[in-house]
Amino acid sequence: xxxxxxxxxxxxxxxxxxxxxxxxxxxxxxxxxxxxxxxxxxxxxxxxxxxxxxxxxxxxxxxxxxxxxxxxxxxxxxxxxxxxxxxxxxxxxxxxxxxxxxxxxxxxxxxxxxxxxxxxxxxxxxxxxxxxxxxxxxxxxxxxxxxxxxxxxxxxxxxxxxxxxxxxxxxxxxxxxxxxxxxxxxxxxxxxxxxxxxxxxxxxxxxxxxxxxxxxxxxxxxxxxxxxxxxxxxxxxxxxxxxxxxxxxxxxxxxxxxxxxxxxxxxxxxxxxxxxxxxxxxxxxxxx
Amino acid sequence: xxxxxxxxxxxxxxxxxxxxxxxxxxxxxxxxxxxxxxxxxxxxxxxxxxxxxxxxxxxxxxxxxxxxxxxxxxxxxxxxxxxxxxxxxxxxxxxxxxxxxxxxxxxxxxxxxxxxxxxxxxxxxxxxxxxxxxxxxxxxxxxxxxxxxxxxxxxxxxxxxxxxxxxxxxxxxxxxxxxxxxxxxxxxxxxxxxxxxxxxxxxxxxxxxxxxxxxxxxxxxxxxxxxxxxxxxxxxxxxxxxxxxxxxxxxxxxxxxxxxxxxxxxxxxxxxxxxxxxxxxxxxxxxxxxxxxxxxxxxxxxxxxxxxxxxxxxxxxxxxxxxxxxxxxxxxxxxxxxxxxxxxxxxxxxxxxxxxxxxxxxxxxxxxxxxxxxxxxxxxxxxxxxxxxxxxxxxxxxxxxxxxxxxxxxxxxxxxxxxxxxxxxxxxxxxxxx
Amino acid sequence: xxxxxxxxxxxxxxxxxxxxxxxxxxxxxxxxxxxxxxxxxxxxxxxxxxxxxxxxxxxxxxxxxxxxxxxxxxxxxxxxxxxxxxxxxxxxxxxxxxxxxxxxxxxxxxxxxxxxxxxxxxxxxxxxxxxxxxxxxxxxxxxxxxxxxxxxxxxxxxxxxxxxxxxxxxxxxxxxxxxxxxxxxxxxxxxxxxxxxxxxxxxxxxxxxxxxxxxxxxxxxxxxxxxxxxxxxxxxxxxxxxxxxxxxxxxxxxxxxxxxxxxxxxxxxxxxxxxx
Numbered sequence: 001x002x003x004x005x006x007x008x009x010x011x012x013x014x015x016x017x018x019x020x021x022x023x024x025x026x027x028x029x030x031x032x033x034x035x036x037x038x039x040x041x042x043x044x045x046x047x048x049x050x051x052x053x054x055x056x057x058x059x060x061x062x063x064x065x066x067x068x069x070x071x072x073x074x075x076x077x078x079x080x081x082x083x084x085x086x087x088x089x090x091x092x093x094x095x096x097x098x099x100x101x102x103x104x105x106x107x108x109x110x111x112x113x114x115x116x117x118x119x120x121x122x123x124x125x126x127x128x129x130x131x132x133x134x135x136x137x138x139x140x141x142x143x144x145x146x147x148x149x150x151x152x153x154x155x156x157x158x159x160x161x162x163x164x165x166x167x168x169x170x171x172x173x174x175x176x177x178x179x180x181x182x183x184x185x186x187x188x189x190x191x192x193x194x195x196x197x198x199x200x201x202x203x204x205x206x207x208x209x210x211x212x213x214x215x216x217x218x219x220x221x222x223x224x225x226x227x228x229x230x231x232x233x234x235x236x237x238x239x240x241x242x243x244x245x246x247x248x249x250x251x252x253x254x255x256x257x258x259x260x261x262x263x264x265x266x267x268x269x270x271x272x273x274x275x276x277x278x279x280x281x282x283x284x285x286x287x288x
Numbered sequence: 289x290x291x292x293x294x295x296x297x298x299x300x301x302x303x304x305x306x307x308x309x310x311x312x313x314x315x316x317x318x319x320x321x322x323x324x325x326x327x328x329x330x331x332x333x334x335x336x337x338x339x340x341x342x343x344x345x346x347x348x349x350x351x352x353x354x355x356x357x358x359x360x361x362x363x364x365x366x367x368x369x370x371x372x373x374x375x376x377x378x379x380x381x382x383x384x385x386x387x388x389x390x391x392x393x394x395x396x397x398x399x400x401x402x403x404x405x406x407x408x409x410x411x412x413x414x415x416x417x418x419x420x421x422x423x424x425x426x427x428x429x430x431x432x433x434x435x436x437x438x439x440x441x442x443x444x445x446x447x448x449x450x451x452x453x454x455x456x457x458x459x460x461x462x463x464x465x466x467x468x469x470x471x472x473x474x475x476x477x478x479x480x481x482x483x484x485x486x487x488x489x490x491x492x493x494x495x496x497x498x499x500x501x502x503x504x505x506x507x508x509x510x511x512x513x514x515x516x517x518x519x520x521x522x523x524x525x526x527x528x529x530x531x532x533x534x535x536x537x538x539x540x541x542x543x544x545x546x547x548x549x550x551x552x553x554x555x556x557x558x559x560x561x562x563x564x565x566x567x568x569x570x571x572x573x574x575x576x577x578x579x580x581x582x583x584x585x586x587x588x589x590x591x592x593x594x595x596x597x598x599x600x601x602x603x604x605x606x607x608x609x610x611x612x613x614x615x616x617x618x619x620x621x622x623x624x625x626x627x628x629x630x631x632x633x634x635x636x637x638x639x640x641x642x643x644x645x646x647x648x649x650x651x652x653x654x655x656x657x658x659x660x661x662x663x664x665x666x667x668x669x670x671x672x673x674x675x676x677x678x679x680x681x682x683x684x685x686x687x688x689x690x691x692x693x694x695x696x697x698x699x700x701x702x703x704x705x706x707x708x709x710x711x712x713x714x715x716x717x718x719x720x721x722x
Numbered sequence: 723x724x725x726x727x728x729x730x731x732x733x734x735x736x737x738x739x740x741x742x743x744x745x746x747x748x749x750x751x752x753x754x755x756x757x758x759x760x761x762x763x764x765x766x767x768x769x770x771x772x773x774x775x776x777x778x779x780x781x782x783x784x785x786x787x788x789x790x791x792x793x794x795x796x797x798x799x800x801x802x803x804x805x806x807x808x809x810x811x812x813x814x815x816x817x818x819x820x821x822x823x824x825x826x827x828x829x830x831x832x833x834x835x836x837x838x839x840x841x842x843x844x845x846x847x848x849x850x851x852x853x854x855x856x857x858x859x860x861x862x863x864x865x866x867x868x869x870x871x872x873x874x875x876x877x878x879x880x881x882x883x884x885x886x887x888x889x890x891x892x893x894x895x896x897x898x899x900x901x902x903x904x905x906x907x908x909x910x911x912x913x914x915x916x917x918x919x920x921x922x923x924x925x926x927x928x929x930x931x932x933x934x935x936x937x938x939x940x941x942x943x944x945x946x947x948x949x950x951x952x953x954x955x956x957x958x959x960x961x962x963x964x965x966x967x968x969x970x971x972x973x974x975x976x977x978x979x980x981x982x983x984x985x986x987x988x989x990x991x992x993x994x995x996x997x998x
Binding site: 315317320322325328329343344345346347348349351354355358359362363364365366367530532535536539540555561 | 761786787788846847851853854939942943944946950953954955
């Protein structure tokens with residue numbers, strides 16, 4: 001009886017969130033699907049009728065499509081790898097006894113508070129500019145020719161910028177997880193003469209697997225749709241066009257809503273493939 | 289004292305009364321260029337004259353384009369005035385999205401607008417946007433470096449001379465690049481430059497059947513010449529340099545020559561910002577003897593979206609901001625070199641302005657660009673550094689991205705042109721031209 | 723002897739950690755420093771670090787040009803409003819997921835997260851048209867709702883993981899004592915979940931504050947927050963590093979200060995259920 005009662009109460013309490021998100025998902029999704037089957041060119045009078053799957057085939061066969069998927073995966077993968085690896089190392093370091101731990105922690109998490117637009121602008125102009133950028137000065141200091149970051153190492157540059165923004169997030173979560181590690185276990189291992197690397201590999205790392213899962217999951221969600229970092233720095237040139245940037249070009253620069261909507265549907269499919277993939281690989285860790 | 293105040297109050301009241309039944313607040317979207325920022329700073333003068341208040345939405349060029357285009361195509365009605373260019377105006381005017389500016393007051397003297405500008409901002413003879421400032425492009429060069437190289441800049445040089453001069457002026461040890469040009473991706477950045485340059489090499493975007501022409505020899509010549517010259521004498525990272533980057537390079541004395549917008553002349557000769565202010569000379573944009581020069585034509589203009597509820601107040605603002613009085617107001621506050629150029633005939637007849645060193649060259653450049661006849665071989669489109677069709681911005685941005693990748697050495701010129709050819713034809717097919 | 727090694731190690735850790743911390747923080751520090759330089763000093767070669775004449779001229783110029791207070795106020799209202807609204811909606815949902823789980827709870831949670839993967843730009847047109855229909859373009863209400871919806875999945879998930887860690891026995895005991903559902907939530911659950919709610923609040927304020935697509939595309943003059951403020955300082959004509967730095971500093975300072983003051987909260991609460 002009581003369970004029956006609390007079950008319906010639970011459903012009632014979940015209703016607002018579920019209904020709102022359902023609306024937020026379904027309304028745009030329906031409209032995107034609708035537009036994707038239309039020839040819809042605002043600058044040529046708007047709705048020019050149904051075209052079946054033409055937008056879908058056109059988007060898929062365009063020479064920019066596969067490279068954009070590849071770019072998306074490289075950026076997401078690159079940033080994930082960097083933030084997770086550096087995040088684990090940094091969290092381990094921050095967990096050691098030291099003076100001014102709180103202050104260091106503040107320094108490390110600061111980039112997370114910076115707007116993506118601002119960080120892209122700052123990196124682009126004040127660090128990566130081949131003439132005035134600090135990195136160029138640094139290179140010159142050692143007698144090297146400055147790298148033209150945004151054209152010659154465009155993807156690396158973007159991965160660097162984005163990693164800088166997300167490293168704090170990864171570090172924070174991993175640090176919290178490390179702090180919850182049972183120190184007695186580590187001490188026992190130390191007593192048994194296990195070297196630090198082994199202790200790290202056999203005790204710390206397995207303990208962190210759940211936290212790493214969370215970091216990967218959350219970051220993937222945000223990274224799949226990064227936009228400002230590309231818009232500000234390269235504008236999609238030099239092979240930095242991600243799928244969402246390609247859609248932006250179709251919708252806003254080419255003003256082809258139908259084609260862009262078809263691209264949107266592909267992006268949703270890609271996101272879901274990535275999501276399923278993630279669930280398979282890491283979802284076991286999350287007994288949500 | 290009292291009398292003065294009373295008088296002022298009386299004038300204010302009569303002005304407000306004359307300005308219409310009520311004072312309104314209009315919202316203006318504009319680009320964050322220096323002249324517009326100045327206009328924003330002088331808004332009080334407009335409010336004092338008409339009683340209307342102004343809300344500014346100042347955005348960087350790319351963001352502005354995206355923002356106003358979304359609003360106009362969906363009839364969002366967020367803005368009473370939009371700052372748009374020569375590319376958008378005829379297209380939007382043709383769609384009936386802009387209020388025709390055919391009712392401007394007598395004192396405004398619409399006939400005084402430079403015909404080249406008025407022509408580019410009209411659709412079928414009706415003006416849809418009033419030019420705030422207009423520009424062409426020209427060569428700005430360092431007279432001292434030119435002398436040091438033992439060369440003399442002709443008034444109308446050829447590209448071969450420019451390449452030779454650039455190589456002679458280049459001094460890598462002292463960080464002096466013979467020539468700085470736009471290479472940045474984007475149809476309004478490097479895309480505009482290379483298109484204008486290609487005109488002088490006899491290239492065109494489309495033939496009369498709207499087939500892309502990137503497989504032509506003229507385009508290959510243009511790109512090879514550009515890349516060859518820039519690799520020899522250009523600055524590091526030129527593939528990502530746009531107007532701004534080159535402006536600061538030139539102002540810091542790192543460029544021998546710079547071919548870009550005529551409005552830049554006032555920035556490079558302003559001693560407050562420029563370290564080379566008194567060593568700048570001007571010349572017409574180069575050619576190759578085929579009859580077309582490589583200068584473009586552009587205007588930033590103010591237009592009223594058809595959905596605006598405050599068209600009267602908006603018209604008053606446009607009349608104020610693009611008037612002869614506004615030019616005088618800026619001249620009185622900031623000097624004649626800083627007034628918005630290229631919009632009005634009377635400005636170039638004004639002896640005060642004729643004394644400005646770059647005035648005549650600006651006018652000559654503007655007058656030598658003809659949007660209706662910009663290519664050596666016949667082309668189906670209007671526009672010098674663009675083709676005034678709705679699809680152009682999207683296509684040209686992608687094409688210029690391929691070009692920039694070639695400048696940066698990520699692909700060859702041939703590969704870039706082949707990709708440009710394919711993607712342009714593809715997009716034109718999607719739009720139903722071919 | 724043991725003591726001295728620990729001190730030595732501690733010193734080494736300290737030096738190492740501070741070095742890395744400063745390296746990570748350096749871009750922000752450099753931006754702040756540059757904002758106090760003149761435009762000419764900002765691009766000086768070689769770069770100057772502290773030995774320059776400090777000036778406030780960039781801040782004066784920015785304040786003169788833009789109505790900073792309004793952008794700031796809009797940011798505060800929109801980021802704060804959307805977060806609070808989100809939490810009000812998410813608390814009951816997270817509660818029921820944590821304490822009355824069903825077979826589909828995990829699926830619902832994952833589905834919620836997946837709504838975040840919709841590429842924003844793909845739905846700009848539909849949403850813009852919808853906003854016109856509803857008459858909420860360029861209003862704080864409109865933006866608050868959108869940002870709330872964007873962040874709701876994260877809020878629900880974070881709260882769910884906190885609630886799950888509250889032992890069910892306490893609730894049973896309260897129920898035995900005859901506490902109603904409402905009392906249970908207000909007197910037992912909420913106090914225990916306060917740290918979790920606090921860090922959820924913080925994280926989402928940060929996310930909403932930094933959201934730069936919808937806030938830019940759905941506003942004009944009235945509701946534009948600091949993301950739009952920054953868009954008027956990126957790449958103008960001429961030298962702009964110093965002014966850009968000043969504007970950037972002004973845009974990130976409020977959230978940076980908030981983050982610093984509350985970093986303990988953030989650190990202890992930001993677990994997403996990762997700690998077991």
